[in-house]
Amino acid sequence: MNKRATTMADNRARLISAARKAFAEKGYAAASMDELTAAAGLTRGALYHNFGDKRGLLAAVVDQIDSDMAQRAQQIAAAETDSWQGLLAEGAAYIRMALEPEVQRIVLLDGPAVLGDPSQWPSQSSCLQATRQKLELLITQGVLKPVDTEAAARLLSGAALNAALWIAASASPEAVTAKAVEAFRMLASGLLAPSAIK
Amino acid sequence: MNKRATTMADNRARLISAARKAFAEKGYAAASMDELTAAAGLTRGALYHNFGDKRGLLAAVVDQIDSDMAQRAQQIAAAETDSWQGLLAEGAAYIRMALEPEVQRIVLLDGPAVLGDPSQWPSQSSCLQATRQKLELLITQGVLKPVDTEAAARLLSGAALNAALWIAASASPEAVTAKAVEAFRMLASGLLAPSAIK
DNA sequence: AAGCAAAACATACGCTGCGTATGTCAAATT
DNA sequence: AATTTGACATACGCAGCGTATGTTTTGCTT
Incomplete structure (x- = not known):
């Protein structure tokens, strides 16, 4: 296999990994590209070659985290036999995932502010797509x-x-999470067909 | 009346006004403080004296816009006789207001990213307070x-x-707004007590 | 196998922009 | 009227992004 391709993929992965940490801890604006790349054992040269600019790196990071989230949600929803319970479980799962600094700071706060509307992202916000399919079902x-x-x-x-x-x-957080999940279920129940209300 | 106080209040207002434009058009990060203050007929000196730093100016702008929104929503909700219809009307009003660049870009995107959670803002996010009171009622x-x-x-x-x-x-936007408002009403109806469902 | 081309990454530079320190002038106080 | 206070302007330093240029390794060609 190509040595060039493997080392390049490795470097990309290391940069993204370092960026996840830096963006989550300091926020996008306050994260220094020099520190970031140095932590990955590289320089800014590698960064601009691989991702174009700072925004490009954020996009790559967001894409990765978004994919992770969708995958985790998929597993959680699959554990439920009832589709309706699956939707509720998925919603609760998203709420809990959004508590992680990486998700909250990067995907929910800086992501939309820097990259624009999530549905326009290359990942098309996998989470959104998943819930939409579940709703259609x-x-x-x-x-x-x-x-x-x-x-x-x-x-x-x-x-x-x-x-x-x-x-x-x-x-x-625990007490508030309970309240939030309950309110979420209540709102979601507004979508139920009259015949399906127990 | 004090001449100092009046001119200072006037300068503050002009800076906030210029900031509303600049932040809405370029976004918080890309808005230059030099251009901003020059547009208001002042320099950065006035800015840092009045608002401390760039964040402080954003906070002042957000506070003003948030107050405006709450006031407008109040009027709209007051036009409805039924409290429940008032809540729905208020929700629809917020959706429409959020279409304005100033509201969306400044309050909804950059605001949370730069200033943190809206409920921790000095204005305590007036909009949130208003809907909460309506819900209690x-x-x-x-x-x-x-x-x-x-x-x-x-x-x-x-x-x-x-x-x-x-x-x-x-x-x-028109077609999508209709869909969004309908979905909003449906979700909100999940909060209705069984006896209140028509 | 050797030279060549290309690409991945490092180094060096310039420019923008924030924050602060210092200066200045008007206004309020006495 | 003199002095002090404070609102704002001017000047400076520093950090950080993006780009232009340099270097070395890799993969291909003949």
Whole structure:
């Protein structure tokens, strides 16, 4: 195999890894590219060659974290047999994931501010796509009212996001998480078809 | 009256006004303080004397816009006789207000990224407070289930925010706004007490 | 196998922009 | 009227991004 390609892939991975730490700890604006690359054992030369600019690096980092999140959510949702319970579990999972500094600081705060609307990202915000598919399934099953799935997925993810910001800023994360998850379930139940209400 | 105080208040107002424009058009990070102050007929000296630093200016701008929003929402909600309809109208109003560049770019994107959680702002995010009070009223009236009002207000505002980001990035804002408002109403109806469901 | 071309990364430079330290002038106080 | 206070301007230093240029290793060609 190509030695060039492997070392380059390795360097990219190390830069992204260092960026995840730096962006999560200092925030995008305060993260120094010199420190970042030095921590990865490289210089800014490697950075601008691989990612174009600082924004490009953030985009790569966001893409990676977003993929991780979607994968984890997939597993959690798959554990539920009922699709409706799966949706609720997924929402709760997103709220909890959003408590991690990497997710919150990078994906939820700096990401939209620097890169723009999440749905326009190359990853297309995998999380959004996943919940949307789940909603479509539930509608065909007659569990939900025939709502616009993109709209519902957007609002639900937005609700989860703000819940996370709230929890992260609160003094007692556990208690607040419980409240947030309950409120999330209540809001989501507004999508239920009349026949599906227990 | 003091001449010092009046001119100082005037200068503060002019700086905030110029900042609203610059931050909305270029974003917080890309807005130059030299250009900003020059546009207001002043220099950076006035800025650092009045607001401490760039963040301080953003905080002042956010505070002003947030107050404006709350006031406008108050009027809109007051036009509705039914409290429940008032809540829905207020939500729709927030979604529409969030389409304005000043609100979206400054309050919803850069604000949280630079200043942190909105509920910790000096204005305490007036919008959040307003919806929360409305929710409390509706619960005492028996219209809503006894949900935690802070949680519900947070998630609702989060949903409205993401709806706005979605609309702003879309090609046909009108059509998307209709979908978003409908989904918002559906989610909010999840808070309704069983007896209040028509 | 040897030389060549290309690419990955390092080094060096310039420019922008924030924050601060110092200066100045008007206004309020006495 | 003199003095002091304070609002704002001017001047400086420093950090950090992006780019232009240099260097070395790799992979291909003949």
